[in-house]
Amino acid sequence: MQRQRSFYESDRIEQLQQPTRYITQLNKNEVYCGMCGDVYFLDDVQFKTVSRVIENTLENPFLCQECEFERDEDTVQ
Secondary structure, three states, X not given: OOOOHHHHHOOOOOOXXXXXXXXXXXXXXXXXXXXXXXXXXXXXXXXXHHHHHHHHHOOOOXXXXXXXXXXXXXXXX
16 A cells, blocks of 8 residues: 655654734744734744844745735736
8 A cells, every 4th residue: 555755754744833913822923014014923933034034135025825815916917
């Protein structure tokens, strides 16, 4: 019987935390959406990545799901 690769790697793959509009145990770092300006909370890994980009470019790369969807929709058309 063949098994999918994900079956073997499921223990090693760390689940990515999705940004939330409220503080959770993991999502405790506040960040603003680069388009709409709404407040979201990220986990430490995502927050470090966003912070590093902001420090280097002075631009906020974080987009909430709604704004990211709008941006992707605009680039397709």
